[in-house]
Amino acid sequence: MQNNLADEIQIIPIILIGISLLVLMSAAIILFFYLSRKKIVKTELEKATLQIQHQKEMLQTSLLTQEAERKRIAQDLHDDISSKLNIVSLNASLVKEEHISVAEANALGKKIVDITTTVLESSRRIAHDLLPPSLEKFGLEAALEELCDQVEATRKFQVQASFNYEEETLPKDHELHLFRIVQELLNNTVKYADAKTVTLSLESTQNTVHLQYQDDGNGFELAEGKKAKGLGLGGVENRAAIIGATMTLQSQPQNGMSLDLVKQLN
Amino acid sequence: MSVGDIFSKLLIVLSVVLAVLYMRYFKQRGKAYKFFASYLVLVAIIQIWMSWYATYKWNNLFLSHFYFIGQFIFLSLFYYTLLQKKWILWILGATLIGLTLQYIVNPEMFFVFNTYGMSTTQTILVIYALLYFYKSLTYQGAFLYINTGILFYLITSILYFASFNFFLEWDFDRKLEDYIYRLHQTLYFIFEILIFIEWYKNYRLPRDTVSNA
Numbered sequence: 001m002q003n004n005l006a007d008e009i010q011i012i013p014i015i016l017i018g019i020s021l022l023v024l025m026s027a028a029i030i031l032f033f034y035l036s037r038k039k040i041v042k043t044e045l046e047k048a049t050l051q052i053q054h055q056k057e058m059l060q061t062s063l064l065t066q067e068a069e070r071k072r073i074a075q076d077l078h079d080d081i082s083s084k085l086n087i088v089s090l091n092a093s094l095v096k097e098e099h100i101s102v103a104e105a106n107a108l109g110k111k112i113v114d115i116t117t118t119v120l121e122s123s124r125r126i127a128h129d130l131l132p133p134s135l136e137k138f139g140l141e142a143a144l145e146e147l148c149d150q151v152e153a154t155r156k157f158q159v160q161a162s163f164n165y166e167e168e169t170l171p172k173d174h175e176l177h178l179f180r181i182v183q184e185l186l187n188n189t190v191k192y193a194d195a196k197t198v199t200l201s202l203e204s205t206q207n208t209v210h211l212q213y214q215d216d217g218n219g220f221e222l223a224e225g226k227k228a229k230g231l232g233l234g235g236v237e238n239r240a241a242i243i244g245a246t247m248t249l250q251s252q253p254q255n256g257m258s259l260d261l262v263k264q265l266n
Numbered sequence: 267m268s269v270g271d272i273f274s275k276l277l278i279v280l281s282v283v284l285a286v287l288y289m290r291y292f293k294q295r296g297k298a299y300k301f302f303a304s305y306l307v308l309v310a311i312i313q314i315w316m317s318w319y320a321t322y323k324w325n326n327l328f329l330s331h332f333y334f335i336g337q338f339i340f341l342s343l344f345y346y347t348l349l350q351k352k353w354i355l356w357i358l359g360a361t362l363i364g365l366t367l368q369y370i371v372n373p374e375m376f377f378v379f380n381t382y383g384m385s386t387t388q389t390i391l392v393i394y395a396l397l398y399f400y401k402s403l404t405y406q407g408a409f410l411y412i413n414t415g416i417l418f419y420l421i422t423s424i425l426y427f428a429s430f431n432f433f434l435e436w437d438f439d440r441k442l443e444d445y446i447y448r449l450h451q452t453l454y455f456i457f458e459i460l461i462f463i464e465w466y467k468n469y470r471l472p473r474d475t476v477s478n479a
Contacts, residue, residue: 015429018425033399
């Protein structure tokens with residue numbers, strides 16, 4: 001009985017302490033779980049917010065680009081089509097008048113034919129600008145070659161192009177994005193760079209498609225260029241993101257600019 | 267009737283209330299919910315049965331085997347549904363075979379408290395609860411209150427159940443033994459409260475608020 005009592009005195013507190021420690025331990029585990037979870041959820045939330053913000057920016061840039069494009073098309077239609085068709089309409093009304101001589105009618109008719117030819121040419125050019133037929137018919141390489149020829153024809157700078165692209169390595173819509181990127185870069189060089197030479201290369205291997213563009217023009221501060229990306233570089237960045245390519249842009253004032261775009265396949 | 271006795275009765279009443287609450291809209295719920303609700307029904311039945319036997323001073327110790335084996339089966343299936351790991355079923359099967367062998371080899375075991383069986387099954391369930399916590403770290407998991415309750419109660423009661431035979435065999439001063447008994451009851455009360463909170467927050471309305479649970 002003496003022994004029992006002694007054991008009891010020792011064991012009961014040990015069990016009580018043990019249970020208390022287990023209570024503490026489980027409380028610590030539960031607390032650790034909830035705190036970790038809170039932290040993880042917070043980080044995830046921040047990540048998601050950043051992503052949404054980036055998407056919003058992309059969307060805004062897309063909308064701005066779209067609006068600018070619409071404005072340009074509207075301007076082209078107004079300047080090159082509507083105004084000339086007005087003249088055609090005016091001349092056609094004159095032909096209908098009774099007191100007009102045959103010579104005058106012939107002259108008017110010739111004028112109408114001339115203007116109509118110009119209008120047709122303009123509408124063909126506008127359509128070509130919207131979606132180059134060479135891209136559809138002959139592929140990306142041919143379309144880029146044609147684009148380079150057109151730019152070189154302006155004699156503003158020389159284009160050194162090298163293409164080694166296996167047709168249909170990329171889906172058609174991605175090819176159009178690449179074409180638009182080059183178009184935008186050339187536009188920027190024409191408008192702002194005052195460059196002498198542009199180097200352009202497009203290569204495809206089994207695993208990658210690699211586009212390199214470089215001009216030796218005025219260049220710009222990257223921060224400023226990105227701020228003003230509303231129409232130009234923002235669109236380029238968007239298209240690169242859409243096709244899932246990584247884009248590296250480098251530029252310094254008076255040191256030209258270069259863009260490196262790599263699309264991993266599969 | 268002492269305060270302690272009233273508290274004991276309250277715990278039994280609460281376990282019946284919880285079983286009834288969880289049986290509402292039982293059919294509309296997912297598998298995990300159904301397994302847990304079945305566990306609550308089992309607990310309620312055993313609690314009533316035990317207190318009925320206790321009233322007549324009959325030995326109700328054999329019911330503890332149904333309690334811990336039933337608890338292990340239902341909660342294993344509950345965690346199997348939540349964790350989607352086939353090995354949980356293998357462990358369930360292996361443990362049940364082990365326990366059956368234990369009862370075959372030692373049939374007297376049925377009339378004493380199975381401390382090893384109880385501790386082993388509770389430890390396994392605690393591991394499942396920890397794994398479920400880990401799984402729920404990155405997404406809004408269901409049954410988090412219940413899981414908290416299971417982890418809390420099962421860890422803390424392991425030592426109590428492990429020393430149960432010891433209390434029965436030794437003639438202790440009732441007062442000291444009572445402390446441990448009341449402490450265990452308090453922990454069980456916290457568990458029941460957490461189960462109630464889970465029901466109140468997520469399952470008191472007929473529509474299933476958690477689609478995969």
